[in-house]
Amino acid sequence: MTLLEVEDVRRTFGGIVALDGVTFDVTAGETHVVMGANGAGKTTLFNCITGYYRPDSGTVRYRGEDITGMRADRTARLGIRRTFQEVDVFDELTVAENISLASFETQPREIMARLDLIEIHDKYGDELTLFERKRVALALVTDGDLLLLDEVFSGVNPSEKPAMLGYLEELARDHTLVLIEHDIETAFELADRMVVLDQGRVLAHGSPGEIRTDETVQEQYLGEMAI
Numbered sequence: 001m002t003l004l005e006v007e008d009v010r011r012t013f014g015g016i017v018a019l020d021g022v023t024f025d026v027t028a029g030e031t032h033v034v035m036g037a038n039g040a041g042k043t044t045l046f047n048c049i050t051g052y053y054r055p056d057s058g059t060v061r062y063r064g065e066d067i068t069g070m071r072a073d074r075t076a077r078l079g080i081r082r083t084f085q086e087v088d089v090f091d092e093l094t095v096a097e098n099i100s101l102a103s104f105e106t107q108p109r110e111i112m113a114r115l116d117l118i119e120i121h122d123k124y125g126d127e128l129t130l131f132e133r134k135r136v137a138l139a140l141v142t143d144g145d146l147l148l149l150d151e152v153f154s155g156v157n158p159s160e161k162p163a164m165l166g167y168l169e170e171l172a173r174d175h176t177l178v179l180i181e182h183d184i185e186t187a188f189e190l191a192d193r194m195v196v197l198d199q200g201r202v203l204a205h206g207s208p209g210e211i212r213t214d215e216t217v218q219e220q221y222l223g224e225m226a227i
Protein backbone atom coordinates (compact mmCIF):
# COMPACT_ATOMS: atom_id res chain seq x y z
CA MET A 1 0.00 0.00 0.00
CA THR A 2 1.23 3.48 -0.82
CA LEU A 3 1.40 5.45 2.43
CA LEU A 4 2.82 8.76 1.21
CA GLU A 5 2.63 10.34 -2.22
CA VAL A 6 4.53 13.49 -3.11
CA GLU A 7 3.47 14.78 -6.50
CA ASP A 8 5.11 17.57 -8.45
CA VAL A 9 5.90 19.59 -5.29
CA ARG A 10 7.52 22.95 -5.83
CA ARG A 11 8.72 25.32 -3.11
CA THR A 12 10.65 28.53 -3.56
CA PHE A 13 12.20 31.03 -1.17
CA GLY A 14 12.37 34.35 -2.98
CA GLY A 15 14.46 33.56 -6.05
CA ILE A 16 15.71 30.20 -4.71
CA VAL A 17 13.97 27.11 -6.03
CA ALA A 18 14.38 24.61 -3.18
CA LEU A 19 12.02 21.97 -4.66
CA ASP A 20 11.39 21.93 -8.37
CA GLY A 21 8.61 19.44 -9.14
CA VAL A 22 9.46 16.59 -6.78
CA THR A 23 7.49 13.37 -7.25
CA PHE A 24 8.02 10.12 -5.33
CA ASP A 25 6.08 7.72 -3.14
CA VAL A 26 6.66 5.72 0.01
CA THR A 27 5.15 2.26 0.54
CA ALA A 28 3.81 1.34 3.98
CA GLY A 29 6.40 -0.59 5.97
CA GLU A 30 9.44 0.30 3.89
CA THR A 31 12.57 2.20 4.85
CA HIS A 32 13.07 4.98 2.34
CA VAL A 33 16.26 7.03 2.22
CA VAL A 34 16.46 10.59 0.86
CA MET A 35 19.93 11.46 -0.41
CA GLY A 36 21.42 14.55 -2.01
CA ALA A 37 24.19 17.08 -1.62
CA ASN A 38 23.97 20.08 0.72
CA GLY A 39 21.19 22.37 -0.47
CA ALA A 40 19.54 19.68 -2.63
CA GLY A 41 16.20 20.28 -0.89
CA LYS A 42 16.00 17.36 1.56
CA THR A 43 15.00 19.38 4.63
CA THR A 44 12.56 21.48 2.62
CA LEU A 45 10.97 18.23 1.41
CA PHE A 46 10.50 17.08 5.02
CA ASN A 47 9.07 20.49 5.89
CA CYS A 48 6.59 20.32 3.00
CA ILE A 49 5.45 16.80 3.98
CA THR A 50 4.95 17.62 7.65
CA GLY A 51 3.34 21.02 7.10
CA TYR A 52 6.09 23.26 8.45
CA TYR A 53 6.11 24.77 4.95
CA ARG A 54 3.27 24.96 2.45
CA PRO A 55 4.35 23.96 -1.07
CA ASP A 56 3.88 26.66 -3.73
CA SER A 57 2.27 23.95 -5.88
CA GLY A 58 1.94 20.20 -6.05
CA THR A 59 0.26 17.68 -3.78
CA VAL A 60 1.14 15.64 -0.70
CA ARG A 61 -1.11 12.67 0.13
CA TYR A 62 -1.01 10.49 3.22
CA ARG A 63 -3.09 7.30 3.23
CA GLY A 64 -4.79 8.72 0.13
CA GLU A 65 -5.82 11.95 1.91
CA ASP A 66 -4.68 15.30 0.52
CA ILE A 67 -2.62 16.85 3.32
CA THR A 68 -0.95 19.57 1.24
CA GLY A 69 -0.32 22.58 3.46
CA MET A 70 -1.95 20.94 6.49
CA ARG A 71 -0.47 22.33 9.71
CA ALA A 72 2.28 20.36 11.45
CA ASP A 73 0.21 19.66 14.57
CA ARG A 74 -2.50 18.08 12.40
CA THR A 75 -0.12 15.94 10.33
CA ALA A 76 1.40 14.79 13.64
CA ARG A 77 -2.04 13.73 14.83
CA LEU A 78 -2.45 11.71 11.61
CA GLY A 79 0.73 9.82 12.54
CA ILE A 80 3.48 11.71 10.69
CA ARG A 81 6.35 12.54 13.05
CA ARG A 82 9.79 13.94 12.43
CA THR A 83 13.08 14.41 14.15
CA PHE A 84 15.29 17.43 13.56
CA GLN A 85 19.00 17.74 12.86
CA GLU A 86 19.20 19.75 16.09
CA VAL A 87 18.09 17.18 18.63
CA ASP A 88 14.82 18.25 20.17
CA VAL A 89 15.03 17.11 23.83
CA PHE A 90 14.08 19.27 26.83
CA ASP A 91 17.26 19.74 28.92
CA GLU A 92 15.43 20.47 32.16
CA LEU A 93 13.28 17.32 31.98
CA THR A 94 14.32 13.71 32.59
CA VAL A 95 14.31 11.12 29.83
CA ALA A 96 11.07 9.63 31.19
CA GLU A 97 9.44 13.07 31.42
CA ASN A 98 10.48 13.96 27.87
CA ILE A 99 8.95 10.74 26.58
CA SER A 100 5.76 11.04 28.64
CA LEU A 101 5.12 14.42 27.00
CA ALA A 102 5.30 12.93 23.51
CA SER A 103 3.59 9.56 23.84
CA PHE A 104 -0.15 9.38 23.57
CA GLU A 105 -0.98 5.81 22.66
CA THR A 106 2.09 3.80 23.61
CA GLN A 107 3.23 3.38 27.21
CA PRO A 108 6.41 5.44 27.83
CA ARG A 109 8.06 2.41 29.45
CA GLU A 110 7.48 0.31 26.34
CA ILE A 111 9.02 3.04 24.17
CA MET A 112 12.01 3.42 26.49
CA ALA A 113 12.63 -0.34 26.49
CA ARG A 114 12.91 -0.39 22.68
CA LEU A 115 15.65 2.22 22.75
CA ASP A 116 17.47 0.98 25.88
CA LEU A 117 16.50 4.09 27.82
CA ILE A 118 15.11 2.50 30.97
CA GLU A 119 18.50 2.51 32.72
CA ILE A 120 18.82 6.25 32.09
CA HIS A 121 15.15 7.20 32.56
CA ASP A 122 15.95 9.64 35.41
CA LYS A 123 18.85 11.43 33.68
CA TYR A 124 18.11 15.04 32.70
CA GLY A 125 18.28 16.13 29.07
CA ASP A 126 21.40 18.21 29.66
CA GLU A 127 23.21 15.21 31.23
CA LEU A 128 22.85 13.01 28.15
CA THR A 129 25.56 12.08 25.67
CA LEU A 130 24.77 12.84 22.02
CA PHE A 131 24.03 9.17 21.35
CA GLU A 132 21.61 9.09 24.29
CA ARG A 133 19.96 12.32 23.10
CA LYS A 134 19.56 10.85 19.62
CA ARG A 135 17.87 7.78 21.11
CA VAL A 136 15.53 9.98 23.14
CA ALA A 137 14.76 11.96 19.96
CA LEU A 138 13.84 8.69 18.23
CA ALA A 139 11.76 7.65 21.24
CA LEU A 140 9.86 10.95 21.02
CA VAL A 141 8.54 10.08 17.55
CA THR A 142 7.81 6.37 17.93
CA ASP A 143 4.15 7.05 18.67
CA GLY A 144 3.70 7.93 14.98
CA ASP A 145 3.40 5.62 11.96
CA LEU A 146 5.45 7.48 9.35
CA LEU A 147 8.72 8.67 10.88
CA LEU A 148 10.79 11.27 9.05
CA LEU A 149 14.28 11.10 10.51
CA ASP A 150 16.81 13.82 9.75
CA GLU A 151 20.45 12.68 9.85
CA VAL A 152 20.14 10.21 12.69
CA PHE A 153 23.79 9.22 12.38
CA SER A 154 25.41 12.66 12.34
CA GLY A 155 27.76 13.00 15.30
CA VAL A 156 27.30 9.36 16.32
CA ASN A 157 30.66 7.65 17.02
CA PRO A 158 31.62 4.83 14.66
CA SER A 159 31.56 2.49 17.67
CA GLU A 160 27.91 3.43 18.32
CA LYS A 161 26.82 3.03 14.69
CA PRO A 162 25.96 -0.69 14.80
CA ALA A 163 23.73 -0.10 17.83
CA MET A 164 22.00 2.82 16.07
CA LEU A 165 21.42 0.64 12.99
CA GLY A 166 19.90 -1.94 15.33
CA TYR A 167 17.50 0.64 16.83
CA LEU A 168 16.40 1.74 13.35
CA GLU A 169 15.85 -1.87 12.28
CA GLU A 170 13.81 -2.41 15.43
CA LEU A 171 11.66 0.68 14.68
CA ALA A 172 11.31 -0.39 11.03
CA ARG A 173 9.50 -3.56 12.19
CA ASP A 174 6.33 -1.58 12.85
CA HIS A 175 6.93 1.86 11.34
CA THR A 176 7.52 3.33 7.91
CA LEU A 177 10.79 5.26 7.94
CA VAL A 178 11.98 8.05 5.68
CA LEU A 179 15.55 9.02 6.47
CA ILE A 180 17.74 11.85 5.28
CA GLU A 181 21.17 10.26 5.23
CA HIS A 182 24.43 11.74 3.98
CA ASP A 183 26.57 8.68 4.53
CA ILE A 184 26.23 6.65 1.35
CA GLU A 185 27.32 3.35 2.90
CA THR A 186 24.73 3.70 5.66
CA ALA A 187 22.07 4.76 3.17
CA PHE A 188 22.59 1.66 1.05
CA GLU A 189 22.65 -0.54 4.13
CA LEU A 190 19.29 0.72 5.41
CA ALA A 191 17.21 1.47 2.36
CA ASP A 192 14.49 -0.61 0.75
CA ARG A 193 14.19 2.26 -1.72
CA MET A 194 15.89 5.60 -2.15
CA VAL A 195 15.25 8.96 -3.76
CA VAL A 196 18.20 11.11 -4.82
CA LEU A 197 17.63 14.87 -4.99
CA ASP A 198 19.77 17.28 -6.95
CA GLN A 199 19.10 21.02 -6.89
CA GLY A 200 15.46 20.48 -5.98
CA ARG A 201 14.79 17.79 -8.58
CA VAL A 202 14.54 14.02 -8.37
CA LEU A 203 17.68 12.63 -9.95
CA ALA A 204 16.63 9.02 -9.38
CA HIS A 205 14.14 6.94 -7.40
CA GLY A 206 14.31 3.20 -6.89
CA SER A 207 15.86 0.25 -5.11
CA PRO A 208 19.48 0.45 -3.90
CA GLY A 209 20.43 -1.80 -6.84
CA GLU A 210 18.76 0.55 -9.32
CA ILE A 211 20.35 3.63 -7.73
CA ARG A 212 23.77 2.02 -7.67
CA THR A 213 23.68 1.35 -11.40
CA ASP A 214 21.90 4.55 -12.46
CA GLU A 215 24.24 6.37 -14.82
CA THR A 216 23.00 9.87 -13.96
CA VAL A 217 23.45 9.20 -10.25
CA GLN A 218 26.91 7.81 -10.90
CA GLU A 219 27.91 10.86 -12.92
CA GLN A 220 26.30 13.62 -10.88
CA TYR A 221 26.22 12.33 -7.35
CA LEU A 222 28.27 9.27 -6.55
CA GLY A 223 31.12 10.12 -8.90
CA GLU A 224 34.06 7.83 -8.53
CA MET A 225 32.86 6.52 -5.20
CA ALA A 226 33.09 2.75 -5.05
CA ILE A 227 29.80 1.38 -3.75
Ligand SMILES: Nc1ncnc2c1ncn2[C@@H]1O[C@H](COP(=O)(O)OP(=O)(O)OP(=O)(O)O)[C@@H](O)[C@H]1O
Residues within 6 Å of the ligand: 013, 016, 017, 018, 036, 037, 038, 039, 040, 041, 042, 043, 044, 045
Ligand atom coordinates in the same frame (compact mmCIF):
# COMPACT_ATOMS: atom_id res chain seq x y z
N1 LIG B 1 13.74 29.19 5.10
C1 LIG B 1 14.51 29.35 4.03
N2 LIG B 1 14.73 30.57 3.51
C2 LIG B 1 15.48 30.75 2.40
N3 LIG B 1 16.09 29.75 1.73
C3 LIG B 1 15.91 28.51 2.19
C4 LIG B 1 15.12 28.24 3.36
N4 LIG B 1 15.13 26.89 3.58
C5 LIG B 1 15.89 26.35 2.60
N5 LIG B 1 16.36 27.33 1.77
C6 LIG B 1 17.20 27.14 0.57
O1 LIG B 1 16.63 26.09 -0.19
C7 LIG B 1 17.64 25.23 -0.72
C8 LIG B 1 17.40 23.82 -0.20
O2 LIG B 1 17.70 23.79 1.20
P1 LIG B 1 17.48 22.53 2.11
O3 LIG B 1 17.85 22.94 3.51
O4 LIG B 1 16.15 21.96 1.89
O5 LIG B 1 18.60 21.53 1.54
P2 LIG B 1 19.19 20.21 2.20
O6 LIG B 1 19.28 19.21 1.09
O7 LIG B 1 18.39 19.82 3.39
O8 LIG B 1 20.64 20.67 2.65
P3 LIG B 1 21.56 20.18 3.89
O9 LIG B 1 22.04 18.82 3.53
O10 LIG B 1 22.65 21.20 3.88
O11 LIG B 1 20.70 20.22 5.12
C9 LIG B 1 18.97 25.83 -0.29
O12 LIG B 1 19.44 26.65 -1.33
C10 LIG B 1 18.61 26.66 0.92
O13 LIG B 1 19.49 27.72 1.08
